[in-house]
Amino acid sequence: MADKNGYSFATWTGLIAESQIRALLKYRVKYYFAGGKPGIMPTDILADIMSDLSERYKKDPKMALEDFNYGPTGGQPWFLKTLAKRLHDVRHIPINPEDQWDAVSITNGSQQALYALLDTLIDPGDVIITPSPAYLGFLVPAVKLGARIITVPTDLDGIIPEYVEKAIQLSKQNFGKVPDIIYVVPDSDNPKGTTLPENRRRALFDIAESHNVLILEDSAYAEIQFKEPIRPIKALDKENLRVAYLGTTSKEAAVLRVGYSVLPPNVKEQVLKDKGYLDLCTSTLVQRILDEYYSKYIDLAMQKAVPQYKKRYEAMAKAIDESFPAGSRTDPTGGFFIWWQSEDTNFDSGEFMQRVAIPNDLLYVPGGPFYPQTGFSLSDDGNTLVEVRRELNTMRLGFSYADIEIISEGIERLGKLLTKELG
Numbered sequence: 001m002a003d004k005n006g007y008s009f010a011t012w013t014g015l016i017a018e019s020q021i022r023a024l025l026k027y028r029v030k031y032y033f034a035g036g037k038p039g040i041m042p043t044d045i046l047a048d049i050m051s052d053l054s055e056r057y058k059k060d061p062k063m064a065l066e067d068f069n070y071g072p073t074g075g076q077p078w079f080l081k082t083l084a085k086r087l088h089d090v091r092h093i094p095i096n097p098e099d100q101w102d103a104v105s106i107t108n109g110s111q112q113a114l115y116a117l118l119d120t121l122i123d124p125g126d127v128i129i130t131p132s133p134a135y136l137g138f139l140v141p142a143v144k145l146g147a148r149i150i151t152v153p154t155d156l157d158g159i160i161p162e163y164v165e166k167a168i169q170l171s172k173q174n175f176g177k178v179p180d181i182i183y184v185v186p187d188s189d190n191p192k193g194t195t196l197p198e199n200r201r202r203a204l205f206d207i208a209e210s211h212n213v214l215i216l217e218d219s220a221y222a223e224i225q226f227k228e229p230i231r232p233i234k235a236l237d238k239e240n241l242r243v244a245y246l247g248t249t250s251k252e253a254a255v256l257r258v259g260y261s262v263l264p265p266n267v268k269e270q271v272l273k274d275k276g277y278l279d280l281c282t283s284t285l286v287q288r289i290l291d292e293y294y295s296k297y298i299d300l301a302m303q304k305a306v307p308q309y310k311k312r313y314e315a316m317a318k319a320i321d322e323s324f325p326a327g328s329r330t331d332p333t334g335g336f337f338i339w340w341q342s343e344d345t346n347f348d349s350g351e352f353m354q355r356v357a358i359p360n361d362l363l364y365v366p367g368g369p370f371y372p373q374t375g376f377s378l379s380d381d382g383n384t385l386v387e388v389r390r391e392l393n394t395m396r397l398g399f400s401y402a403d404i405e406i407i408s409e410g411i412e413r414l415g416k417l418l419t420k421e422l423g
């Protein structure tokens, strides 16, 4: 149907709301616990890289001409080689950086990879399994493309593999389809901050193998780990057939809009075909900056950043424990987020944020958007599918951006307001 100017928009525009991430970026508050914005960034290193590059470009206009130009859709080979080396040496991804570096490709943020993966794998009615709750930047495009989402219960160790197995059976029974994707963020999940233990990673891989389902392993927070990191699920995928592995420079370098992935070859081909139509290529200049960073400085930068994120986390956890009313929180060992749930099941954290938190200079992300707008959940016994369940008495509290004083002050303030509201 045409709008008042006579324009006829696609049906999805009327069904899908603006991204909550974008919506919240517009607020300017003193106590910012909303988006996954990195607050500790190697700005001095990045500035040095840029001034070195500036000198090199003046001396070498040919290099400058190439770096300011279009490049290959999947990324510049020199940058892919650098990424392959890090993925192999530090993340245990089973690719040989010498001769298998072209298994790596880049996108404009891992968000673009998530979108392109959905765009190339999902027809309306296809089935996807996600944890409950899950990263909204994955859920919303999945719903937009007509996926049937089955959300699977999680606990303090993340998604529960037995329920994933049940969800696959239920998908076959109810829709006559094996799911196309199992989506997980194994290291310090968004939004709950939980980390999948090794035995669950193995179990998920085995389930995916036995049913021929692609695992989408979104490792956005893999470098921001307060304990010894656990090997990715991708480490089990020796043949590069079963796991689409995504990383991002956003959390471990800077938000330069570069994500990197190791995808099974046939998946990579389709994703890059899609990317070619979305943006032709990613900026070569940005790849040059990141190439310097990943080949020379990342270890130094992470050694500085990770302990500082840990301190921010500890300050937030302490302030929650001291000031929040009855409820429970997760206990992350990395990443950017704590998930808090009120004991009061009638509490609506979205309504509370608009009415109370924002006027008090506070911002968090209410739990609602981390559940799909439409979809299914498992019944309590796990034997049937029910309409998607949402726990609106929850909130995601980000500790990455604000400094320790602001975190302690702001969380205490939020705790007092919540206590007044909930008793």
Ligand SMILES: Cc1ncc(COP(=O)(O)O)c(C=O)c1O
Binding pocket: 036, 108, 109, 110, 111, 112, 135, 137, 185, 190, 218, 220, 247, 248, 249, 250, 257, 258, 259
């Ligand atoms: C789990 C997860 N995946 C993907 C992204 C997207 O990251 P980017 O597009 O900046 O690479 C984010 C950003 O917050 C995230 O938390």
